[in-house]
Amino acid sequence: MGTLLEVRDIHTFIGQFHILQGVSLEVPEGSITALLGRNGAGKTTTLKSILGLTPPREGRVLFAGEEIQGRRAYEIAAMGIGYVPENRAIFVNLTVEENLRIAERRRGDLKRRADFIFTLFPDLKRLYRLPGGQLSGGQQQMLAIARALVPENRLLLIDEPSEGLAPILIQELMEAIRRLSAEVTILLVDQNFQMTSRLADRYFLIDDGRTIRSGMMADLLKEPEVIRRYLGAVV
């Protein structure tokens, strides 16, 4: 199992603010890796920096061995990275179908993947012709993930998928992500430590824009002190 994504000591500025001050991480192919950190630690900015939406000013990002920092976001995404952003960013004026179709990189992507998507999220079939704006939060989350599955991505960046979901839906979501991970490598950000700790094999912990710890999730679970201190969660 090789390393699919490698982030080496990136520094990202938003306007004048030095938000990321040395984030490093590695995502092995075929697994779920968690990116942990408290509110405002810089998790979202890290994902956006990988994708080139907030390009890092220093440091390197390697995807499948190729340097991608400094490339335009669309080029990076087209290399096979799917993005499920924290606010879901569903296009409210587009139907569910259009929200999926717009993610096609080649003609017929959606057709090829439709079965897979509908077995994962059967609800979407029923909502196919509805505008994205009329979906509930949970449905929008499913759609956001489904959208990232339309082209054959090698890596998914998933940001706060459980935010605002009812516990029962979180169960469903976890199941979906687990099944997904058989197909695609995932870098997962979520405040819900219960969820991430059960899904992820490895973790990277960032605080104040820096990577401060990393390792196997199983080992982190043995350190309740760290968890409490940096994540405010109780195991």
Next chain:
Amino acid sequence: MKRYRATFVFVLIVGSMVGLGYGLFGPQKATAAVLSGLTLAALYFLLGAGLSLIFGLMDVLNFAHGILFMIGAYIGYTIFGNPRLILNTAPLFLALAAGATVGGLLAQRIPDPTPRRAGSVARYLRYLLLLLAVAVAVWGVRGFPLRPLVAFEPTTAGGAVPTALAQEPIPRMLVRLVQLVLAGLLLGPVLAYWKQEGQRTSPWRPVALGAGLAALAVLLLLGRDVLERFLLGLSVDVRFLLALVTGAATGAALGVLLETSLIRPFYGRVVTQIVLTLGLMFVGAELVKFIWGKEGRPPMAVPSLFAESCRSPNLIAWLTERCSSIDVLGRAFPTYRLFIIAVGLVILIGVALLLKYSRLGMIVRAGVQDSAMVEALGINVRRVFTTVFALGSALAALGGVVAAPFVGVYPEMGGIFQLQAFIAVVIGGMGSYPGTAAGALVLGLARALGDTLVTTGIALPGMEQALRASPAVARASTVLIMAIVLLVRPSGIFGRKI
């Protein structure tokens, strides 16, 4: 729900305006006013559609949009009536563009003057290059016989251009082309720096494009006499069609140039953009005055379908009689204006279908909401921006050509129509496509009814003469209607709440 309310408000406004018109002026004059209003609405729409799409997708208030309308009108007018001017000047512009395209490749050789290294040589090198480019360009066009080329008398049918107008000999023109290619080569790096591109793009595309442009320039030049004879030998209808196509194509090309060189570096900097495009508006008007003269020109000749001087009783009869006017409740209405309305309708529907059913349209609708997410899906949003800019510019230029047989061409037309189009877009709701159509209609009707108020006035009981409004009222009517609409719906009829 909200949508229905907007539609309701729209119908209410239009209904009350039309109702007021019929009440005040009677069916005959009111119908004429409504048709005139539709004509104006079509033109406002053609201009406003681009403004609205560009604002919706890119958050750019393009105050140079009217320029494209005007240049479209002038180019169409010239292709139609005096192709010699185009055949002699187009090669010069093409040569400059060819040079700039290839010159853009040199940009990589010039170090990047980032703000942190302000004051570096590179910074001054660019200004030096720009100065040099301008100097060489001036050298290239010095003494070009522009005045005699422009001074033509359009006849009613167009085409009968005196052949005695000066043309420079081909060798002299070829020298000019070389000089302009040189100027372009110098200009290229300056523009490419602002574009902030050209890093990993293959060098062959610009070279091929540049060579193509240069070849086209030489071909046009060598074939200028043959082409002129050919063009003037075509029927009025074909030449009119050619004017439409050339005008729109020029608009699209200028749109691409404008977006990539001047708009793109300043996305997100609203004030800079406004100042820049507003400045461009003045530059464009001066350029038009420089090339075509300060004086405007009378309306362009119309295609044969609208040319016979007679009045057809109805639409069916008109198709065979080809009369210049048609009977509407006992009054004559120019048939060409019906054509303007038809063009407006066709474009309205065409763009609506494009937005609804094409992939580009889907991307535009998504991009209006969140262009970063569209980019994150692997879509080159910048290219979509350029495409939409080109499309909007082409529509504006098309509007200009269509307007030329109606209002003629004059250097102020860009500013005047742009202002109206902006008002239409604001009335309809910034960035909303149906809103733009609605706003254009409301504004066109308001203007036409205001005009009728001036020409006929209102007959009040007990008064000898009808009460007439001054012409200022007609002009004020558009602003008045905007004020009323914005009081009721602050973000426009179809606008989203801000």
